[in-house]
Amino acid sequence: MMVKKSVAKSVKILLIIFFLIIILFPIYWIFIASITPSKSFLPVNVSWLIPKEVTFDNFLSILSKSSFITYYMNSLIVSIVATILTLIVSSMGGYSLGRVKFRGRNFIGQLVLVTYLVPSILLVIPLFQLITQFKMQDSYVGLILSYMTFALPFCLWMLKGFFSSLPANIEDAALIDGTGIFGAFVRIVLPLAVPGLISAAMFTFLLCWNEYLFALVFINKDSLRTLAVGVVSNFVTVTMGPSDWARVMSSAILSSLPVYIIFLALQKYFVAGLASGAIKE
C-alpha cells in the first residue's frame, strides 16, 4: 500500500512537471533567444536548451530605441488611466447594482452582462465612425474610451458580485448617523472591498495592456502607438537578420514583464476575481 502510494505520488509530480514544461516552453524559448548573443544566433539547435553564453546586449539595444520607450509609455499611460477611470465609475455602479434596491436593477444587471459579451470586432466598426466624428482618432482619449467598452462591463459585473457578497447591513450604522449612503459607501464599504478592487484592477490593466484590435485601428501616428502595434508594425520585417530577431524577442519579454510581475505578486486576488467575474450571478 505504501509503495503503491509513493509510486502514484511520483507519477503525479512527473505529470505536473511535464505539463509545466509544455506550458512554459514557448515563453522560455523566446527568452533564450533574447539572451543569446546575436553572433552565435543561427542556426539554432538542441544545445540552445541550456544557454552557454548569456548577454543582455539585445535588451540594451531595444531599450536604447526611443520608439520602443515611446510605445512602452503609451501602453502604460493608456492602461493605467483606463484602469483608474473604469474603477472609479464601476465601483459606484457595482455597489449600486450589488447592494441598493431599486426598480429596474435586475434588468440593468442583465444588460451589463449582455454588454460584457458583445464582441470588440463588432464594436470596432461603429466606434471607428464615432471616434472619427468626434476627431478622437490618434488620441489617448479615443483609445481609453474604446478600452472601457470591455473594461467597464467586466468590472461592473465583477464588483457587483463582490459587493453583494459583503455582509448585510454594514452601512446601516453610518446611515443612521446621517452620513448618507455615499458617505457610507466611501467610508465603510470601499475599505472592505479592497481585495475585490485589487483583482478588478489587475484584470482591467491586463486586458488593456494586452489589447491589440482597437490600438491597431484607432491609432495611426507612430508616436501614439501602444506596444503590441508598435513592435509588430515597426520591428518585425520580412528581411530580419539574427540580431533583429533577438531584439524582437527582447522587446516581447520586456512587454510581458509588467503583467507577469503583477500576476505572480498578486496571484491570490487573481483566482478570487476569476471565479467571481465569470461565475457568480
Next chain:
Amino acid sequence: MGIGKYERRKRGYSLEKQKAKMGVLMLLPSLIIISFIILYPLISSFVFAFMKKPLGSMSNDKFIGLKNFAYIFIQPLFWKSLLNSTILTFATVVLQTIFGMIIALLLNTSFKARGVIRGLFILPWATPAFVAAFAWSWMVDSQNGMINILLKQFHLVKEGIPWLMQTNTALFIVILAHIWKDIPWVIMIFLSGLQMVPVESREAAKVDGANIWKEFWYITIPSMKSIIVIAILLRVIWTFKYFDLVKLLTGGGPLNSTMTIPIMIYQQAFESNSLGRASALGVILFVILGVFSFFYFKVLSKDGEA
C-alpha cells in the same frame, strides 16, 4: 425607548427611498458611458448592416436592404471562415476542457511549492497576444523552432516544416496557440470548482472502496457540472470572437486557410473599405454568439436559484 415603532418604520422607509435615489445616481455614470460607447455603437452597427457604407466619407451612405447579407452568403470565403471558426473553436474548447481538467485535478492535490507552481501555470493567459504570436511563430519556425529541431534531431524530417506557411498545417498551429493561451483560465476556473466538491462525499466514496475513476465520474463531475458548462460556454463565446491571435499569427493566411469570421470582418471593413458588409458579418457573428450567450444566461440563472 427613544423612537417609537411607527417613527422607526417611517424613518426606515425614507432611508430606503433615499438609498434607492442615491443608488441610481451612483449607477448613472456607468449607464451613460455604456450607452455612449456600447449600446449606441451596437445599434448603429445593426443599421450599418443594411447600408452601403464605404470607409471614410459618410455622404455616400445609402440603405440597400438585405444586399450585404445576400452578398456574404454567396461568398465561398464566408462559408470557409465559418467552418474555420467552428473548427478552431470546437477543437480549442474540447482540448482545453480535457487538459484543463487533468491539470486542475493534479494541481488540486498537495505538493511542494504549490502556490508558485499554480502561479506559473497562469503565465500564458497573462502573456500579451502579440508575444504569444511571436512565441508560437518562433516555436514552429522552419529553422529555429524547437518543434522542427526535435523532428530533425530524431530524423523524422530532413528539412524543417514551415508550419505556419502551409495551407494544410497552419490552422493546426493556430489551434495549438489558442489552446495554450487560454488554458490557464480553464485550469483556474476548474480549480475553484474543485473547492466546491463536498469533502464528505469524497471520503464516503473512499470508504466505499471507490477508485479514483469512480470518484471522478460519480462525485467530482456531478458536483462541478454547472461550472464545467459555464466554462465551456464562455470559452466558446470568447474563442469564436477572438481576433488578435489569428491576426497576429497568420492574418488569415496562407491562402485564407486560417480565415475566421473576425478576421473577415476586419478585412471587409479596413482593407476592402466596406463598413456595411463588415457590419452585416458582425451581426451574423452577434447572432451566433447570442445563441451561446442565451444558454450561458440560462445556466447562470438556474445556478443562482439552486
